[in-house]
Amino acid sequence: MSLRYALLALLRVGPKSGYDLQKQFDTSVGHLWHAPDSQIYPELRRMEEAGLVRGEEQVRGTRGSRRVYHVTPEGEADYLAWIDGPLAYTRVREPASLKAAYLEAASPEAARAFLEEHIRHWRAELDQWEAELARIDARTSPMLQDRLAVTPEDDHDRVVAFKRLGYENLTGRARAEIAWAQRGLEVVGRFPVRG
Amino acid sequence: MSLRYALLALLRVGPKSGYDLQKQFDTSVGHLWHAPDSQIYPELRRMEEAGLVRGEEQVRGTRGSRRVYHVTPEGEADYLAWIDGPLAYTRVREPASLKAAYLEAASPEAARAFLEEHIRHWRAELDQWEAELARIDARTSPMLQDRLAVTPEDDHDRVVAFKRLGYENLTGRARAEIAWAQRGLEVVGRFPVRG
DNA sequence: CCTACCATGTAAGACGTTACATGATTGG
């Protein structure tokens, strides 16, 4: 259900086509939520059926067209209910934890490779998110600039502070994963011989 | 696909019925992976079709029966391939991060309630996982005892060390979430007035 | 006899991934 609200959050800044939204999901906002085009277009249609957005067909060239969506008052109300309402938590399902708990069955090389790959993966994510945090602080992030453009200046600091908070959750997560995998490598080092 | 390997990991310790597995998923191992009965029974059937497990019908009372599964050599090979192979990473999708990044639209009370609930949620998870870690250290965890019973004594320390590692990922995650939400509360405190 | 527990599923739907599929426009 988060896809719906991610889309509403983007559309609240200004009307966009499915393609526009998809591009944003591939870059900036894609860090916070991601969806492929094959999920976006049908979801927009469903949201329109539910009255949350309205799409308007625009001509493009002689025969082309694009459908630009904007948020309706019902969509705005639904969005505010989401942001003011509780978040549904699901049970944790961590493939990496599961695998780690059974690494006794792996060769030491495979165990080490798994943990090193884990570090590589989260390091790459961390780098991306920290770069975005830097752009948020400098207020050069395109997503943020669009948002600030439709926000009274008094509120700019608040908007920036919460964007930052969202990304800080991601960087905190990545750092925890890296630290954990590094401790894991020490464990592997303590038991070099396969049983 | 992790469900399949979670099931194999449990069945490698000894033959079990769907019901036995479900019980374990509700308690100890359920921290690492969880699935409802409606997912377990069909998956066991599929695994049997794939030759990874074999089920044997046992009589219970006069008319009752239960199907007890054990891992086949093919299942063992598949499990070892999984544990020695790479883990597939998917894109991060964090509803809490998404919501935090758009908290500017929430009332300060709702923002605070969200972050406090986040802390409560992860605190409860953390407590559970730490209790399990204590049971792992004391080697009183039922799951661990079953595992150690079929493991040569030389290997006990290794087995315990990796179980511990698996759970440490979860506790590390929970601590990061709590610390983040606490910082979030400070941010909310800095912007008490809704824009 | 009744309650707690043992035991096993089906069905519908939400959500997400991957692959397939098509065509128009714009700028060089």
Added chain:
DNA sequence: CCAATCATGTAACGTCTTACATGGTAGG
């Protein structure tokens, strides 16, 4: 004219959730 980009989907499949559904057994 050609390539990059704009633009929009369908189809099949896998995973997971929630709800529905049924019946047997063991112990007090």
